[in-house]
Amino acid sequence: MDAQLVAFAGVAAGMVAMPGADFAVVVRNALASRRAGVTCAIGVAGGLLVHTALAVAGVAAVLAAVPTLFRALQIVGGGYVLYLGYRALRSAARQRPGAGAPGDSGNSGDSRDSRYSGDSRDARGEPPASVGSLRQGFLTNALNPKAPITFLSVLPQFVPAGSPAMPRTLLLASIIVALALVWFPVVALLVDRLGRWLRRPRTARAIEGVTGGALSVLGLVLLIEAALA
Template sequence: MDAQLIAFTGVAAGMVALPGADFTVVVRNALASRTAGLASAFGVAGGLLVHTALAVAGLAAVLVTMPVLFRTVQLLGGVYVLYLGLSALYAIRRRPAQDGGDGTPPAAPSRAPGRAPGSEPGSEPGQHALGEVGRALRQGFLTNALNPKAPVLFLSLLPQFVPDGHPPLPRTLLLAALVVVLALIWFPAVALLVDRLGRWLRRPRTARAIEGGSGVALTGLGLALVTGPLLR
């Protein structure tokens, strides 16, 4: 492994691990369930795959040469992140405010005798789980894919690590694939860690605090993305 590739790995790892909207969405969904957390993590990696493909193809340059298109995409991304933030804040109202007497979440309401989970009238086994996975996957993908700064960053960063005299396309493909691999390691690891600490993190008071913090963070990011292009 050459020195430039090692240097890029460090830079890319820092970029992927930097807390932001992606990180917040993965943590929030992992609090709901391990499956949802992993789904959103893979969704984020899918969004990165789109950005790296655009950078490799050179299509991201369009966002630089056409400011109106860049601001439109930025506005759409801001609106979506803002929606996620407001949804998180609204979800606090549906959470129980206090723990049980022993510090554990209150017991779930009992089901009718002889009725298995997922067999409520009008529902099919696994239908709710599939819907949760699809929703989490979509949230992770859109949160990353609608970030217009990502392809511009990749477009400006990847060429810096292509050695002189080397064909740019194979090298750029390698660097782009490395970013996606790092995301596939980092975000699922975050989801699994949150799930591992789930007993404590899912306590009503803790969950409300995390939900509120993620809601404030996403709302702030969304407002910054929305107001940015409008103030220019």
């Protein structure tokens, strides 16, 4: 067995499972419905696929070498995460303590209130909620400028000396994406499984406020780091 590969799988699992903006946005969408949560999780994995592809291609080295480009991407990513946080906090503030939990209409899980995913407008011919969830997951991850730098610094450490770099790096990148495709849908399904309790008015409002606060802080940190760089 390849000991380096096993070690990398452990490191990659820790990187993927570490709570952050991806985790928060998946939980928030999963509170709306199982479909929204799983779709958002797939979007996060899609963002990781972009980052790993950039790392394999070496494009991430450009971000490291050109501070202005990195800072611009950091501002865009921070702004988007901050926007998601603002929407979550606004939604929490609008929920009345005595009102029913979001989506408590007696219908199936996939027809719950879709304000978490933010794009359930198919009645007007616009993109359905699942499209909005997919986009949120993808953009939250893809606009994180630190991810390609992280992958660029970590992946080479697990390429054995003398072996071809491209096939090995592709394998390592595939492991990261595969782990994300397992972890984030599991998180979404777990949140949905606990949905009856999590969607109680006070609980849902608290979770919405906490995730909104977490996303807002993460977005502000990115923007502050960009401003101070």
